[in-house]
Amino acid sequence: MKRSLIADSLLPIYDKVAAGVRISEADAVTLYGSRDLHALGAMANLVRERKNGNRASYLLNRYINYSNICLLKCQFCAYRASRRDPHAFEMGIPEIVEAVRDSLGQGITEIHMVGGLHPSLDADWYLQLLRELKALDPKLHLKCFTAIEIQHLSQRVFKKPLEETLTILREAGLDSLTGGGAEIFDAGVRDQLCRGKESAEEWLHIHRTWHQMGGRSTCTMLFGHIETHEQRVDHLRHLRELQDETGGFTGFVPFAFSPDQTPLAHLRPAGGLETLRNLAVSRIYLDNVDHITAYWISMGLPLAQVALNFGVDDLHGTIMEEKVFHMAGVQTPQQQTVAALESVIREAGREPIQRDSHYEPVSVR
Numbered sequence: 001m002k003r004s005l006i007a008d009s010l011l012p013i014y015d016k017v018a019a020g021v022r023i024s025e026a027d028a029v030t031l032y033g034s035r036d037l038h039a040l041g042a043m044a045n046l047v048r049e050r051k052n053g054n055r056a057s058y059l060l061n062r063y064i065n066y067s068n069i070c071l072l073k074c075q076f077c078a079y080r081a082s083r084r085d086p087h088a089f090e091m092g093i094p095e096i097v098e099a100v101r102d103s104l105g106q107g108i109t110e111i112h113m114v115g116g117l118h119p120s121l122d123a124d125w126y127l128q129l130l131r132e133l134k135a136l137d138p139k140l141h142l143k144c145f146t147a148i149e150i151q152h153l154s155q156r157v158f159k160k161p162l163e164e165t166l167t168i169l170r171e172a173g174l175d176s177l178t179g180g181g182a183e184i185f186d187a188g189v190r191d192q193l194c195r196g197k198e199s200a201e202e203w204l205h206i207h208r209t210w211h212q213m214g215g216r217s218t219c220t221m222l223f224g225h226i227e228t229h230e231q232r233v234d235h236l237r238h239l240r241e242l243q244d245e246t247g248g249f250t251g252f253v254p255f256a257f258s259p260d261q262t263p264l265a266h267l268r269p270a271g272g273l274e275t276l277r278n279l280a281v282s283r284i285y286l287d288n289v290d291h292i293t294a295y296w297i298s299m300g301l302p303l304a305q306v307a308l309n310f311g312v313d314d315l316h317g318t319i320m321e322e323k324v325f326h327m328a329g330v331q332t333p334q335q336q337t338v339a340a341l342e343s344v345i346r347e348a349g350r351e352p353i354q355r356d357s358h359y360e361p362v363s364v365r
């Protein structure tokens, strides 16, 4: 997009982005308020192509949601259950191992495993699970647990300090942490949406500690509920600051809130334009995070394809079986094939590439 086509109000920000200069929080709020989606896309593409060229990646992964039984009751969560609820479920270790063994035959390189804060699974259960999964294939990357699960394991299950808990989990096979549970960092929003969940400071402390141990993780944002643009920018600021400090985030994965089946069902979900706007602003603002992922589970593959020209350079993975968003009524498929992911990438004019859990290219395992 030519500079002459950019609205005057966005030109100072466009010039910063074109020159590779970091934008401010005020700039990001201005971008969120802009209706000129094409200009946002053009700016986001400048950053995207500077960092990743024409490449668009995907991952061969399988999700494991081992249980939805959870001690907390986050308002936005349609997934959680109490033990006696009809929709409560809990997978046994043999069942999980069998599911992963099956998926290994399909070439997966990563297991992405999260669950609720289970009231009675003990330390041995978690350690045995990690060890048995690792024994299936030592090269299989185990990306497991949100920050709140790690806090639960540390405080209630292992009853050990955070770093010691992470060390024990790593020795059993944990390779990286998921970015879930960040939601929106603002304390007022968290108080309304997920009272009792870890605070922003605790989420950041868990990821900082993991990064300082040499670990990597992704980071996320749950948007499109009660948050303001300023609160989104505040969330991104925390992530950018921690990334400046540790460099441990591999990619950023925003999810649009899905209100069906939750106490917040009266809220209108973010539409396609808002989802693209959020991806584009995130790409521009998070200048120190290399990769931005379009999460097709929440936004659908057609919109994720469009996002490849709004700052996104990654379409996440094959996933194979997802429960968290689908229990909230999301109608997207449960899985994607490599052929489908490569096809939408090519159709968008990008070059498909299979990646590993750290967004590095893989060809043949």
Ligand code: SF4
Pocket: 068, 070, 071, 072, 073, 074, 077, 079, 080, 115, 116, 117, 148, 194, 197
């Ligand atoms: S979001 Fe996670 S911690 Fe909150 S209720 Fe759902 S499963 Fe539990």
